[in-house]
Amino acid sequence: MSGILKEQADIPVGTRFRVFPQYPGEPGFEEPAVIVLKPKPGTIGSGPDDGRLRVIDAVAKTRPYTGLEFPPYRGTVHAPVAPDPSGHFDRVNPSQREFKAVHAYACLRLVLDIWESYLGHPIHWLMQETFPQIEVIPRVEFPNAQASPGSIELGYALTESGERRWFALSFDVLAHEMGHIILGAEVGISGAHLSAEYIAFQESMADLISLISVLHIESFSNHLLTATNGNLYAPNELNRLAELSPTSQIRSASHNITMLDLPFRYLPRARLTQSQLHLLGQPLTGALFDVLVEVFQQQLVEYGAIPEALARLSMQHGPTADDLARIDRGFSSHYAVRPEYFHQALRFARDFTAERLVRSWELLKPERLTLLSAAAAFLTADRAISGERYQKLILECIQWRKIAA
Numbered sequence: 113m114s115g116i117l118k119e120q121a122d123i124p125v126g127t128r129f130r131v132f133p134q135y136p137g138e139p140g141f142e143e144p145a146v147i148v149l150k151p152k153p154g155t156i157g158s159g160p161d162d163g164r165l166r167v168i169d170a171v172a173k174t175r176p177y178t179g180l181e182f183p184p185y186r187g188t189v190h191a192p193v194a195p196d197p198s199g200h201f202d203r204v205n206p207s208q209r210e211f212k213a214v215h216a217y218a219c220l221r222l223v224l225d226i227w228e229s230y231l232g233h234p235i236h237w238l239m240q241e242t243f244p245q246i247e248v249i250p251r252v253e254f255p256n257a258q259a260s261p262g263s264i265e266l267g268y269a270l271t272e273s274g275e276r277r278w279f280a281l282s283f284d285v286l287a288h289e290m291g292h293i294i295l296g297a298e299v300g301i302s303g304a305h306l307s308a309e310y311i312a313f314q315e316s317m318a319d320l321i322s323l324i325s326v327l328h329i330e331s332f333s334n335h336l337l338t339a340t341n342g343n344l345y346a347p348n349e350l351n352r353l354a355e356l357s358p359t360s361q362i363r364s365a366s367h368n369i370t371m372l373d374l375p376f377r378y379l380p381r382a383r384l385t386q387s388q389l390h391l392l393g394q395p396l397t398g399a400l401f402d403v404l405v406e407v408f409q410q411q412l413v414e415y416g417a418i419p420e421a422l423a424r425l426s427m428q429h430g431p432t433a434d435d436l437a438r439i440d441r442g443f444s445s446h447y448a449v450r451p452e453y454f455h456q457a458l459r460f461a462r463d464f465t466a467e468r469l470v471r472s473w474e475l476l477k478p479e480r481l482t483l484l485s486a487a488a489a490f491l492t493a494d495r496a497i498s499g500e501r502y503q504k505l506i507l508e509c510i511q512w513r514k515i516a517a
């Protein structure tokens with residue numbers, strides 16, 4: 113048993129919160145899930161504030177910090193949210209304004225707990241001497257979300273009907289922004305000139321951090337497996353990332369984009385748009401999502417929960433409509449027999465991917481980081497953990513995406 117935070121249920125004493133694994137009101141996610149964070153009841157103060165993350169509910173912050181303004185926030189703020197008498201925060205009602213502050217904190221802290229468990233050490237923030245705490249502002253009047261040293265600021269997305277959907281209520285966006293903070297601390301940031309591939313790497317990894325984190329919320333995994341019968345390549349809430357993306361772009365982890373589909377990849381960073389920088393990281397996200405799904409299916413075959421022929425059929429690229437129907441029928445019938453094996457295999461694949469990701473980050477230097485070096489580091493990390501066993505599977509996923517020099 114490693115130090116990994118396996119399941120929420122494994123934390124007997126911690127502080128209770130309620131979070132929405134998907135934006136409130138999405139079908140199947142009408143009610144928030146109770147989660148337990150590592151800090152003991154009584155150790156998280158009003159804010160919430162645990163000394164490392166501190167929520168500041170600004171009254172009217174109209175723009176995020178720029179390179180010239182820094183935390184702490186000096187404007188008018190709403191009263192910090194206090195815990196209940198036993199130290200928990202799960203009684204705050206989702207319809208209250210205070211819920212955004214508590215929800216943002218809970219999701220960010222959960223992601224931090226999860227990745228510190230995988231890393232095996234506490235994360236030392238980038239520029240921690242200057243910014244000992246990450247200031248979290250749950251409501252900034254801007255249509256975006258931003259993580260910078262010392263702060264995470266959350267704005268909103270406008271829906272087609274003009275309604276504001278606040279990122280403080282979006283687990284995916286919160287986890288993605290905390291992902292940037294974790295990567296800044298663990299991989300580092302190269303001086304003044306961030307390359308296009310470094311930015312693409314950050315976006316890809318932040319998406320993967322989000323995707324792996326949400327799998328730690330049991331109600332989410334249950335919903336996912338029930339809705340797909342364990343066929344993770346079917347469109348679902350796991351591979352459809354950031355429906356509320358700050359770039360108003362629906363990204364997906366399950367896609368067929370290879371580097372050859374991105375002819376702009378050789379352009380200098382200054383000529384790339386924000387959305388092209390995100391796209392550039394998609395083949396890496398796709399490759400590592402494929403690794404997760406293939407390891408999941410390989411486990412299922414090993415448990416005897418699905419036949420190998422079904423796993424092979426589902427992993428081929430460009431299946432016909434007939435194939436898709438057969439895959440669907442196959443997963444439905446096998447999931448119905450032994451659903452518990454699917455849950456076990458999903459936890460295995462989740463931790464498998466995360467453990468290799470954190471080891472790969474140790475091997476990367478921000479100055480020379482390329483998408484190829486990131487993929488190669490994942491492969492090297494895997495060899496260090498389990499020798500040759502998964503090398504071919506991982507290499508094929510990377511090669512198929514044409515991630516090359």
Ligand SMILES: [Zn+2]
Nearest residue numbers: 288292315318
């Ligand atoms: Zn991002």
